[in-house]
Amino acid sequence: MTKSEKNKPDHSIVADYNGYDYKKIFWEDGKRDYEDLADRMAIRKLLPEHMESFVDIAGGYGRLADEYLPRAEKSTIFDYSKTELADAKKKYGDKISTKSGDIYDLPFKDETFDGLMMIRATHHFKDMPKVVEELYRVLKPGGTAVIEVANKKTLPKMFRFWFKKSSVNPFDKNPSKIDGLTMYNYHPKYIEDLFKKQGFKIEKVLSVSNFRSAKLKKIFGTKTLGKMENVAQSALAPIRFAPSIYYKLKK
Numbered sequence: 001m002t003k004s005e006k007n008k009p010d011h012s013i014v015a016d017y018n019g020y021d022y023k024k025i026f027w028e029d030g031k032r033d034y035e036d037l038a039d040r041m042a043i044r045k046l047l048p049e050h051m052e053s054f055v056d057i058a059g060g061y062g063r064l065a066d067e068y069l070p071r072a073e074k075s076t077i078f079d080y081s082k083t084e085l086a087d088a089k090k091k092y093g094d095k096i097s098t099k100s101g102d103i104y105d106l107p108f109k110d111e112t113f114d115g116l117m118m119i120r121a122t123h124h125f126k127d128m129p130k131v132v133e134e135l136y137r138v139l140k141p142g143g144t145a146v147i148e149v150a151n152k153k154t155l156p157k158m159f160r161f162w163f164k165k166s167s168v169n170p171f172d173k174n175p176s177k178i179d180g181l182t183m184y185n186y187h188p189k190y191i192e193d194l195f196k197k198q199g200f201k202i203e204k205v206l207s208v209s210n211f212r213s214a215k216l217k218k219i220f221g222t223k224t225l226g227k228m229e230n231v232a233q234s235a236l237a238p239i240r241f242a243p244s245i246y247y248k249l250k251k
């Protein structure tokens, strides 16, 4: 490997969802009703009521489309996986446009959208500075971006580190790779500095999926956990408690 190749950012596709039944395997078989509800609660609190053009970046099969379709005159789902996009098209037909491509080179002109969101995707991206640059580029001035970030500084991750179950130091601000997986977690301080450096203004932060635990889900059930989650999203935001941190950003 030459020196210039070594210094090149890694933009490889680390998670190819083509042919993977994400909806059935991850959401339905994985019994993630609580996590789905937690995402929806956050999106309802953060997305503007009305947008002309909106894009769901790495939106998969459109799990969350019914949250933004009523708020946007024109909605697009962008994703790498053509099979995920085909599922979205099957369900929503003309109500939604789909576009495939790679996050590191979004196939949209500068300042195309007045709203965008990107949920449950950052763990697949090694080069977040480039991702943030691309999101900023396609947003109109004054536009809103709702971005969910996989948080490396959570309490369970701290315990795993202290008890030597994981080598990942949650207090280290640099991005980390999850042990044994090609997935990345981000420190809130790292990501917030990145947003600001790019020119985004952070308008609101929520702590989301605060009770993501098989035991808690079994004891309380989705309805009760949902009520607790609703309060915890704002209450625990100042300490960036949950595995998912949601940001409402303004360009």
Ligand SMILES: C[S@@+](CC[C@H](N)C(=O)[O-])C[C@H]1O[C@@H](n2cnc3c(N)ncnc32)[C@H](O)[C@@H]1O
Pocket: 012, 013, 014, 015, 016, 017, 018, 057, 058, 059, 060, 061, 063, 064, 078, 079, 080, 081, 084, 101, 102, 103, 104, 118, 119, 120, 121, 124
């Ligand atoms: C965990 S899924 C989340 C889907 C959706 N946002 C949701 O919350 O249900 C991650 C998505 O990121 C997409 N993805 C992964 N790498 C990508 C890349 N380099 N460019 C565009 N999309 C990518 C995958 O195809 C997949 O649909």
